[in-house]
Amino acid sequence: MTIIEGAPLPTRSAPLVLARRFLTGGVVGASLAAFVVAVVIESVPLLVTGMALPVGYGLLLLLAGAPRRAREAAVAPVTALAMIESLRAVGDGSSDVSVRFDLTVAPDDGPAFRVVVAESINLVDLPDYRPRGVLVVEYPPDRPWRARILQRPTPEWRERVAGASLDSAPGSALVSKPSEGGAGGLLALLGLLLGAAVVVLLFRTDLSAADDDGQPSSSEPSVSTTTSSSTTSSSSTTVVTSATGTVTLGPGQSMLDKGELRRAVASLTRDETGRRALTVVVQERRLSVVFAPTGIQAGRFDPRSLPFDRIPALVEQARTTLGAGSPQTWQLTAERLTGPLTIRVTVTGRKGTASLEADQHGTVVRRTPAG
Structure with a gap:
């Protein structure tokens, strides 16, 4: 550095x-x-x-x-002119977009250096930022890698920008966090x-006592069933205990098939209509539910309240619009540790991991592309 x-x-x-x-x-x-x-x-x-x-x-x-x-x-920040070496959008938004700037900063009382910063720029102002353009930055004197662009500098600095001409600093002058x-x-x-x-x-x-008591009893019911359909030659395995429940589909089936996830959730909650969950995890052929212990109120939700009709579309969006590449694996997690129910779909592919978040109605509220 x-x-x-x-x-x-x-x-x-x-x-x-x-x-x-x-x-x-x-x-x-x-x-x-x-x-x-x-x-x-x-x-x-x-x-x-x-x-x-x-x-x-x-x-x-x-x-x-x-x-x-x-x-x-308490340390006064340093204000200096900077020249845009390059810029690249790294996020999207309705009105603001995250832009990654490679800058040459030329302080008045020191040598020029390079720094990379990310700024949220309004789409209306984005055309004003071009390579070789001069702007004003501010940074702590002992942490220059925390530089930020002053989008509305003082009139004095605007005058300096208008008549400024800066030379590029070499790549070896890049400053970054130690x-x-x-x-x-x-x-x-x-x-x-x-x-x-x-x-x-x-x-x-x-834990040993819980494992020893894990057999079916009146205090901890455990149901293990295997069902099959003679018309589709498909099968599923359902295991329910007082703490968890899982449904595993047979070959050729998917939790994204029409009505499959709803039926799987119903098979885990049909014996106790008021049962609440802490976490629901869905994968291609597997559903896992962690049930809320008796007496726990925070973070509970009814797994039957999930927006089942929206889930296939959410998974499809995550797989096709976030740049994870293929081959892919996906996982959906629903929980409400604090606040309303959050549904998160994570996709891992050749180009990395991406995710999107949706609310309890299945409306997407946040996207995180791969890389």
């Missing part, structure tokens, strides 16, 4: 950043493991603890970082595994 002369180096300690990565991984792993274990052993306090743990950790990080953010806010290398990711993964292992070990006795 090229450092601008006279700019102070970032003061964040690398060991502190790595330690935070490890703790974050541990909190995520412990929270996920607590959620799964709580569902298996039907422990409401553990479920609440698992959901509250990342929230509490996030608040602690927010409070711990307040002094640093105050110091950074990399933590592979250590940060490795420590986060280690923390995640360790956090999950601690929760599982703490509740291994309860």
